[in-house]
Structures are given as structure tokens and as C-alpha cells.
Amino acid sequence: MFSYDHKAGITASTKALVQLRAMKNFKPDMGVKVIEDMSKIKEDFRLQLAPTRLDMYELFLGLLEDESVRSELQHKYGSSCGFVVDLLQICQHERDPKNLLVWFEILVALVRSYDASAEVTEEIFKAFSAYFPISLRTSATPAGITAEDLKSALRNCFAAHGRLATLAFPFLMQKLDQGDAVTVSVKVDILKTIKACVEQYENPQVSVVPHIEKIWSSLKYEVRNGEVKETIDATLEVLRAIANKLDGTSTQKYEASMLKNYIELVFSDTREDLSNSTYTKQAGLLLMTVVTCNVRAYVLESSNLIECLRQNIRQPKSPSHTKDLVLLLNSVLRARMDLVKNRANFNPEDEKLLQAESHTSLETLFHDVYLPLWTKRVNDPRLEEVDVLKQVAQGFALIVRQQAVGPDGQVLLLSSVTVCSEICFLLTQSLTQCLALSSNDNVVRDAALEDEIVLAVRSVVMNYTDGYAEFANKARAEIRKRDWTVPSKHSLRALTDLIMRLAFIGCSEIPSSAALGIPSQKTFSPLQHFITLASTALELFDTLSLSVAARPGVSVKESQVNAYIMAALHAGILHFCDACTEKYKQESLASYSKSDRDWVEEFRHMPRDWLRQLQENNGKSDEALASVKEDDPEVYRQFLRLSLFIVRYLYLADSTGESPTPWSGQTRIQLANIAAFVVGSLDEGLQRSCKLASEAFNLFRVDKSPSTLSGPRDSRTEPLTLGILRGLWPGTMTEMYNPDGVAQTFMCDSADAGSLTARESQIRASIGLILANKYKGGASTSDPDGQVMGQVMDYWGKQLKVATASTDISSTKLEALIIHAMHIIAGATARQDKNVLGLVLVFQEAIASQNGGTVARSIGILVQSNDLLTSENHAVFRRFYKQWVYSNLAKPLYNLALPTENGSEAAIRYTAAILSIASNCPFIVYEDDLEPLIRLIITALVNRTSLSKDIARLQVVPALEILVEVLANNPDSLKGHLRAIVDSVTAIYKESFHEHRERSKHDSKPVGRASVLHIVMCRKLVLQLLAALPKKFEVRYLLPFGHVLRRTLWEACGDPIRELRETARLARKNWLKIE
């Protein structure tokens, strides 16, 4: 079939032969015969269809890879391999990508398995090298084959066997040295091919070593003068591959001289470049690549490289040269760390090399190189020197992190304790000195440098763990030196920087125990930095309180410095929690927030200065802490325990009056935030076993008497109650909801309304909200009949009725009462508590009444987004509760809001109530009622001048808020009302602008924050609305207003508030296009 050109038969016979070959009894001499006969097809092979050729290629491949056929062929032809020549001849013009893949495989098999003579090998080499560099036309791409497949198949041919080395390397070098004619992708292909050859050729003495010089002299320029990142990276890969090849494999090492000669070759060419600031980086890159790619290279040559860098650092050409050199030195140190860390994956000989490594060049680096660079610049860094300092700071950290492998395989810190301690001192010095500067000192603090130092100190203290206590002591001493009774803004800022950094440095990572080796270091506990921070903060807290107390005449408000200490503690807790999540992963933390112990009870038996004791003996005195190891998620549980201790300590300091000064409101809120986080992190069962629900009102005091609740309430400590309540799970709180129990008593109490300050009543309302929200009634709870919430709702329904009907109630009291009521109801609403529905009619009546304005305005609170109703606070909220409120409360009001019914005053208040609810809901909730809603809005806006100021104020802001939403989501619905909208909002803007001006003129007049907020809000919304209009409507709809609005917006560009000016400019720009 093959010798006569019988096209129809070829495919069939090839397929038949494939089958035959696969049979058991297939004779090897038959295989030889098949190959010979198939080769007779000669020129006709090219004329066959591609699939036919593919079948033939596969048959060839199958035969050539068959071991018995191979030995038969070898026997018959010897090294002359005549059949190969025939084969090459018939196949040499193949272009089909699919066939090429098989053809390349055949060639690989030929090179690998047949010991052909040099001539034949050269022929084979010619056959595939002719295709290099290979590419693929996209139009001709058959499914599934990419240019990358072809490239790697061809690359395999080059790398098939070491006997190709004498041909492949010169060929590839010549292609590479064509200069600009080679594109980046081809260059990368060549480099990858060289790398594959280097990696796969066996016996490097013969195959690779003779070509190294040539390869190096071609490649060095790719890095030295190269600009394209891809080629530079690929080149470095080749250089690294050579060094690794010369080193040996993980089982067998070659002679050291080969590697040494190679690195010295690289050294001899690049040494000079290090002193030339233009080429420093590139030269460093080359040297770094070969020196740090394996342990032997590092041990052999690193001291040379370090010495070289050291000499150049002594004679720098410019600050940027110094920076580059220090950067290189840092990279060497970093690479060394990686080698030591990954040594387990290497040859056992490497471990021995590391143990025997001489450390002299590393040990002297600090005093010889880094220290002089630092001291020379740190006191007066000029702009370009800052970059050097940043590198030096990193270098400091790297020195401390260096580890040495001891003779018995034990890992120690390489630097001595004195060096570590000195580095720690130098770095922390620049962090603490900010406290000593006054705002008049003309020292520029470079934030970027300080950030770098912070990171450096962090990695220092994670290894040299004693460093953190040194830093904390220094910071504490510095802070105590100063007078904090009436601090300036500048010193508060410096204090914030220092303590927040203290918190970050100690707590954002879990310290590593590798430092154990230093004998002087105390036993290590992964929580020791956290303990140090906490005990430092608590101690500062006490001493600062004392110092403030000693100064009569300083008001509580001024002594806010404690709030900052508290903030640092809070940040430390959050950082540490992050570090745990990072290290132990979220899932495992969940199971470690559980426990059945009563920690609070245990704390009662501990000394007050427990944390300080722990700090002094590194947690040894506590059984649980002493045994915990760095990799054990138990760290997290112990962290929670310590945090709860801190919370309890501070709560007691405030609630029992142990603190010598009264706390400021800010401090208490800070503490409440910490408590909310810590309590919230505990699992439900743990909260229960610690009886935290009872501590919400008891505040950890020992005398648990019920009188704390029934007696007069202390509004000072209510923020603390709020803190604990925020963190509690609803399941933990059930016992509070006995009929007439704690929760109900609290929720049904409005005696103080109107007599508290705004903040106090807000805290109280928030507590009510949480209590109402986390209520859980029904069987097996303390409220089996589920009557508590019904009673609470009834109570507030009555209160609302009485208050709104009353004529002699003061407006402050009325407002306080209603806002309180709304918060409690809002808590229940989020759960979609059925009892709320009983209030629908009460609300309607209340709104219609004389005092209904306040109810109308406040009703939005029911759906307002609230920080307390989040899953972090374990709040209970249904997904669609806003829809529920809207349809049950707002919808029935639409009919009542029509002016014809109920008299116009009440109708206006109904409108206000609808707007108040809708403006707090997302667009989708009121989407179906757009038409009546927009009518209400327009009426409200247009008629606002005929109404009293208070009533108008009720409506305008929510109306504008809804308009902005509608415009963003469904602008078409506003099309018919554009005239009314534009006219009224322009007028609103002008009125509010005028009012603002008037107010500024007579600033002696006391101004309420709410009214300022209101007029600013009006203008902001108007400008947002106007800015969005041109984007939503075609020009023809807007043309009539263009002229007036451009003028108005031009004037708005002079708004007293900067943010509004920006919006006005944007709006004006948009409207300038409407012409």
C-alpha cells in the first residue's frame, strides 16, 4: 500500500497496523519492516491528508518507543541509523500543528533512545531547530492546540539529551545575539529553552560547563542593559538554573569547584558595576541571583558579596547609590533567612554546610555598616536620605531575624542580646521622641519613614521578644514624664501615635518562639506581648488618673487622655484578634471561643495586679497560660480570657469608684466598645457560664443585690451596661425577660424622660432597643406565655397616647419620650414582633393629635439603619422587616394624608410620617407607590412656605432624600413634575443659603446643632439632585430651566461649606452642557 500510491488504502492500512502493533505476538522484526516500508512512500507523504499523516506519525511513534523494536533497529542499523535519515526526509515539511506535536515527540524519542552518530544527531537537530522560534497563526488554530503547546514540545526536543548540547547552545546563543531583531516573546522563548536545556541535560561537566562562559557573556547584557521585565526575569531564571545544576541534586552533589568557578565568573564581570551607581541595581540582581540560589553557593560566596557591598557603601556616589547598596545587602540577608528556613527541603549536606557557616561577616554588619549609616542621618534626614534610612530600618530588623543553625541542628538567633537590644533601642527611640517635640520644634516627621520603623520594630520584637517589654517600659516612662492634665492638640496627637503604634507592634502578630535559643531570654509565651500591652495600659490608666486627680480645677472633660489609652487597648485587642484569625483561620477560632468555665468567678480570686504579675513572670504563674504553645489555637481562648479580665478590671474601676477621678463620657464609651467586642467574641455557652447577662446591670460588682435595678438608676454607668448588652447573644439573655423582671422594668420606664442630657437619653434608648431586640419568649424560657413584649408595647402605646394628648407637656420631655419609645419599638420591629401591629392605630391617632409632629418626624427611627442592629452585635433582624413596617405603618397613611380628610394640619403630619418612613427605606420598598408618593412630595415641597417653619422642616429633608433616590432608580416617574421640582428646590436652596448667612452674621445667637445640620442637609440634597438631573434626562426636558439654574449654581459655588461647593461645581459643569 505504501509503495504504490494508493491513497484510499493508506489510512486503512495504517489503522490496521496500529492495531497489529498493539497485539501481543507482534514481532519486532515486523516493526522494522513496517518502518522501512512506510518510509518508501517518500514524496507522496506530503500529499496525504493531515489526519492520514497523523495516523502514520502515531504509528511511527508507537513503533519507535517499543522497546523490542528499538533494540531490533539498533541491532540492524547500528549508530548510522539509516532509517532515521529516511524518516527525516519524508517528514521534514510538516506544518500541521497537531501533527507537529507528534512529530516532535518522535524526534525526542529518536534522540533519547537511539545512540545515533554525530552526523545523524546533527540531522535530527536540524530537523527540529528549523522550526525555532515557532509560532501559530490564530486563524489556522485547530481546537485545543496553542502556540504555547508547540513551544514547549519544541523545547523538549532541544532539551531531549545532553548530546545535543554542542549544537543547541551555540544555535540558541546565535538566535539571542541577533539584537533588536528579536522580539520580547521570542527572547523569552529562547531563554526558557536554554533554561530547559540546562535543567534537563545530564552530566553537566560535559554538557553544560563548556558553554557556561558563552552563555554568561550573552546573558549578562540582558540584565545589565535590559529594560523589559519579562526578559530580565527569564534571564535570571537561566542563571539560577545553571547554579542549581552545578550544585547537584537533592541526592547527589557535584564537585564544589564547578559552582565556585561559575560564581567567580559572574563576580569578575559585575564587581566593577557595583561601584557605578547607574548599574548597581542590575549588578546586584545578577550577583544576588547566583549567590543566594542554593545553600552551597551562599556559603561559598556570600562573604565575598557582603564584603564587596560593604566596601562600596563606604564610598557611595550618591544617596540613591547608598540606598541601592543597602537594599542589596538587605536582600542578601532576606535570602539567607529563606535558605535557613527551607533547609529541611534540601540535601542533608546543606544542613552541615549551614552548621559550619562562618558568621563573622554577618555579625560585624551591624556595627560596621548599618549603625554608622543610621546615626549619621537619623537626626536630620534630608529628603533623599529618608530612603536610605528606610532601608537601614529594614536592615536592622533583618539582622535581628537572622538565625544560626547550631551543631546539633538547634536554631538560635544569630545576633547577640546586646546587638538586638541596641537595635531595639535605636528604632524605638525615634518612635518615642515624638512626645518630646513641641509643635514649635522645627523637626519634620516623615510619616513614611516612621511607618517603616514601626514595621521594623514589629519584626524585631517578634523575634527578640524581650524587646517589646523594653519598648513598653520606655513608652510608659516617657508618657508619665509629661503633664497630661490639659494636653494640647499636638501632644495628644503625639500620644495617639505612640500608643497606637505600641499596640500595633506588640499585637498584630503572634511572636515566634524561634528566639528561644538566647539563654537570657525568659520563657516565652505567645501572649506575652499582649499581656505587656494590657498591663502597661492599665498601669498608665491608673497613674494618669491619679495625676489628674491631684490637680484641682481640671474638669472631667479635659482629662480625656485616659480615653486615648483605652483606645490603644482597644486597637491592641482588635489587632491580636486579627493575628489569631490569620494564624489559626476563622473556622478553628469558633471552637476555641467555647468553654464551660466561669471566668468571671475565677477572676474574683485573682489579685488586682494579676496582669502585671503575669508580665513579670511571662505567664508562668497561670497554669493555662504557661502551657499554651504558639501553634495551638488555645492562644485565642486565653486571649479572650485576658481580654475579659481587662474589661472587668476597668468596669470595676469605674462602677465601684476605685478610679480616683471621675471618668469622662468618652472614656466610658471607649470602654463600652471594648466590652462589646470582647463579650461579643465569646460563644453563647461561655457567656452563659460566665453569667454575663447578669453582669450587664451588675457591672461585675461583688454585692449582687437586686437593688441595683430597682433603685434610682445611675445614668453615668449606663454606657457600660450598653457595652455588655451589645455583645450578648439573645440566647444568653433569656433569664432577663421574666415577667416584671430586669428587662421589662427597664423598658417600661419613662420617669426620667426630659431630664437627661441628649447623650444620656440616647444611651438609655439604645439599651431599650437592644433589650427589645434580643427578646426571646415562649416555652422553656423565663417568659413562657410570651407576654413581656405585649406589656411593653401596651405601656408605650399608653405613654404615646397620654403624651400626645397632653397640653401641658414640655416639648423637650415630649421629644425625649417619643424618641425613647421609637427606639424600643424599633428593636421589636426588626424582629417583626407581632405586638408592634397593635400600635398601628395608636400611631395614627398620635400623629393626628396636636403634638403629632414629633411622632411623625420620629417614626422613621423604626426603620432607620442603626449601628446596634448588626450581626456583630448579635442583633436579631428579619431580612424584609423594612417592607413589613412600610406596608403596615406607612401604606395605610396615604389615604389619611389627602388634604380633604381630617383637616389639612393632620394630613400634613401624615405626609411627614410617610416621608419619614420612606426616606429610611431602600427604593425597592416604596417602588410600587411611586405615583402617590411623588405627589405627596411635590405638595410638601410646593406648600412648604405656607406652613410653619417647624412643620415644613419635618418634610423637606426626607422629601429631598426620597427624590434623590427616585431620580437614581426611576427618573422617568419624575418627568412630569420637573418644573415643580426645579422651582421648589431652587427656592429651598436660596432660603437655606440665606438662613446660613444670617446665622453667620449674628453668631452671638445660640445655635442648635440640629437646625444647622438641617439647613446644610437641605442644600446638600438640593445640589445632589440638581447635579444628577442633566445625567438622567434628555436636554429637551431641561432646556427651560437651564438659564436660571446656571445662575443659581454659579452662586452656589460660593457656598460657605467646602464639600457643598464641590457638588455645586459639578452640578454647574453638568448644567453648562444644557444649552
Place this chain on the structure above:
Amino acid sequence: MQKSELDNANPTILSVSQLPSRRATGGTARHGPDSKYDYAALASLSSDTPSWHSDDDIDGDYGDAHDEIWEAPVDEQEIYDLISTISDPEHPNTLGELNVVRLPDIRVTPAGQRSNLTTVLVDLTPTVNHCSLATVIGLAVRWRLEQALPPSYRVDVRMKDGSHAQDDQVNKQLGDKERVAAALENDTLRNVVDKMLETCA
């Protein structure tokens, strides 16, 4: 404006971090790795981020202090922010980056909001003193400010003394309302100015 040769082919360019900004001069927000939790830990201590518990109103008064926080008259920095983002007609950089516009060369008189007429004076420094595009740059700055400032502001744009070979002539052109208006009616010129202003927010 296809010019075959640039007036100054190699100008000095400032990096963004070197430009004057409000944050660098008076901002209170901290940056850097340790500030990750400032929002949570310092929330109740910063006075300008209102939230449900932020105001320390133990005395119950909200004082005029809040107006001070919010009210901010147009100042030099704001003018700088408006014009420093204008692109240079021949380089792919902004006027701020090329140091053509400099914060100390901007004056707002009288400072504050309450007067009826405020004058904004901007001195420009061309990168080379024979810059042929000085007038165009001046025009763009003027146009930008006229667009962005309310009617009660008078804008005066000039070349800084001695910074340009023909500063008298350029200043005369830029000071003449009629000529400015006429220049902006020229389509080619208007296109150039619009192109320059594209990078402004």
C-alpha cells in the same frame, strides 16, 4: 497645537506626594500600618466624624464650634486644588506637577467669606521664560476659575515677575476681559483649553 518642537523638552516634574495638599497641611487622619483600627478605636475621640455616640455633650450644649468645623471659606489651597489639575498643553503632566502653579503664589483677598467682593490673584511661573504657551495656560487657569467661583469673585491671572520674557504683554492679554472673551470664541483655542481642563474634577 501640533508643534514639532517643545518649548521645554525636559521640565522638572514633582511627584504627587510633593504637591501641597490639605491633608498634608492640616489633616488629622493618621495613615500607616498601625492606623488600621483607628476607625473603631478612636471613633469616639475624633470630633469630625459624627456617629451615634460621638458627641461629648456632658454640658448639654452643642456650641458654635460645629459651624467652625463645617464652614470653610475659599482659601489658597482650594484655588490651588482647582487649577493644579489642569493639564499642560504640551506635556502629559498637570500644572501642579510642573510647578507652573504654586501655592505661595496664590492670594485670596480679603480672606474669609463675609466680604462682598473677593479677589483671587494667581501668579503663574512658566517652565521656561520664553514659553510660547504662557498665554494659553493663563487663559485656561482664568477660565477654570471663572467657571468654578461664584460671581462675587474677581479673578486675576498673571505671569510671575521676571518669569517670562514678555510678561507685560501676556499680563495685558490676560487682564483684558474683551480679549479673553474673544479668545474663547476662537474654536481652535477653545478646544485646546477644553482639552487642558479635561483632567479637572
